[in-house]
Amino acid sequence: MSIQTHQPNKSTSPRILAIANQKGGVGKTTTAINLGTALAAVGERVLVIDLDPQGNASTGLGINRLPGQTSTYQVLIGEAGLATVIRQSEIPGLDCAPSSMDLLGAELELAEYDRKTYRLRDAISVMCHAMPESQRYSYILVDCPPSLNLLTINSLSAANAVLVPLQCEFFALEGLSQLMKTVDRVKANLNPELEIQGIVLTMFDRRNSLSEQVAQDVRSVLGAKVYDTVIPRNVRVSEAPSYGKPVLLYDNTCAGSHAYIRLASEIIRRERSLRAA
Numbered sequence: 326m327s328i329q330t331h332q333p334n335k336s337t338s339p340r341i342l343a344i345a346n347q348k349g350g351v352g353k354t355t356t357a358i359n360l361g362t363a364l365a366a367v368g369e370r371v372l373v374i375d376l377d378p379q380g381n382a383s384t385g386l387g388i389n390r391l392p393g394q395t396s397t398y399q400v401l402i403g404e405a406g407l408a409t410v411i412r413q414s415e416i417p418g419l420d421c422a423p424s425s426m427d428l429l430g431a432e433l434e435l436a437e438y439d440r441k442t443y444r445l446r447d448a449i450s451v452m453c454h455a456m457p458e459s460q461r462y463s464y465i466l467v468d469c470p471p472s473l474n475l476l477t478i479n480s481l482s483a484a485n486a487v488l489v490p491l492q493c494e495f496f497a498l499e500g501l502s503q504l505m506k507t508v509d510r511v512k513a514n515l516n517p518e519l520e521i522q523g524i525v526l527t528m529f530d531r532r533n534s535l536s537e538q539v540a541q542d543v544r545s546v547l548g549a550k551v552y553d554t555v556i557p558r559n560v561r562v563s564e565a566p567s568y569g570k571p572v573l574l575y576d577n578t579c580a581g582s583h584a585y586i587r588l589a590s591e592i593i594r595r596e597r598s599l600r601a602a
Contacts, residue, residue, distance in 0.1 A: 339372070339453065339462040340596060342522055343484035347507075348500045349471035351492040352527030354381040355562060355572075356588075357468040359581070360488075361386075362571040363589035365418035369463045372411065375424035376445070376476045382468040383423035386414040387569035396425035401444045401479065402434055407452040416574065420462075432475040441475065442515055446483035473507050481511040486522030488592075490556075491543060493529050493536040498543065521550055523595070525588060529555040554588040557581060 344357045354377065361371045375382040376397055380390050390396070399405035400422070411420050435441045445467070453461060466488075467480040481487065487508055491497050505521070512519040524547055530536045544551050556562075562581035565572040573582045 339449075339465045340486075341449065341465045341467065341484045342486055342488045343467045343469055343477075343480040344488050344490065345469040345477055345480065345504065346489055346491065346500065347471060347473045347477075347504055348492075351471075352490045352556060353471065354385060354468050355566070356488070356490045356525060356527065356556070356585075357382050357466050358385045358566075359562075359571045359573060359585040360589055360592070361419050361464070361466050362416050362573045363585045364464050364592075365416050366573065366586070367589060367593070369418065369593075370461070371419045371464045371466065372422065372462045373419070374407075374422045374445070374465060374467045376428065376480055377424055377468055377470040378426050378428040379470075380424045380426075381566065383421055384569060385566040385571065386416070386419070386421045388412050388414065388421050388423045390423055390425060394423075394425070396423050396427065398425050398427035398431055400448050401428075401431055401476075402438070403444075407448040408455065416571070428470075428476065435475055435479075442478050442482045445479040446516075449483055473504070477507075478511065478515070481508065481519060482515045484516070485518060486520045488522045489524045490527045491524050492527050493533075493539040493555075495535065495539070497539050498546065501543075523592070524551045526551065526555040528558045530558045552588060552591050554584055554591050556584045556588070559584075 344353055346353050357373055361373045365371045373382055374397060383390055395405045395410045400407050400410055407422060411422050413420050469477045469480045489504060491501060508519060526540055557580050559579055559581035561576045561579040562572045565575035568575055573585060576582060
């Protein structure tokens with residue numbers, strides 16, 4: 326597969342995207358690691374921040390989570406700086422701040438902290454100001470847990486925008502409605518710059534009339550917020566995490582790999598339009 330490179334985003338501030346959906350099994354983590362890989366493949370410098378206690382984004386990028394290692398948990402409670410927990414993946418230009426199971430109790434602990442909804446935002450800010458310009462990230466992707474808890478609120482408070490993976494299933498719009506209400510509340514009270522970056526339709530099966538119907542319904546409600554690119558239901562995409570690899574490394578010729586490259590290109594085009602506006 327030929328990948329066309331471009332001039333990377335040279336802004337001193339990274340574009341921070343929270344990849345969120347309170348429903349599990351919608352392709353959220355798969356989108357985080359494969360979109361990150363695709364962006365890195367076209368010349369962007371990318372950091373994936375894993376805020377899901379399950380740690381699937383970390384393991385999906387081949388990052389071993391060993392007992393006693395610092396993680397995003399220590400970052401949130403102030404015991405470690407974000408830069409100190411970042412680890413390189415095998416993809417050039419793509420790094421990961423791994424999670425740990427300690428995040429399961431983070432919500433109760435954070436309730437006692439000052440700026441409890443801004444812990445991630447503050448950590449990212451400190452890291453970015455300390456980094457030499459040549460090492461700064463152009464994109465930071467935050468893989469949120471599959472719930473609307475304080476970890477997700479921290480992600481939304483830190484982000485410029487939300488990218489929502491949406492499985493093509495019957496109740497897709499109902500779950501999306503709840504998430505959008507949360508985004509509106511965060512925008513009104515915590516982060517006035519927050520916006521919906523876009524909705525990406527995942528696990529799309531052209532043989533299934535329901536997938537087509539859901540896609541039509543979502544586009545009729547949300548219009549241009551829905552990406553043109555759809556992520557197909559693909560065996561190779563499902564297999565890749567068990568090998569600790571994004572699908573673009575596992576099999577860069579499959580339909581899923583091609584879809585994530587197209588999605589990365591579409592996101593970059595939208596970013597260019599925003600900067601030019």
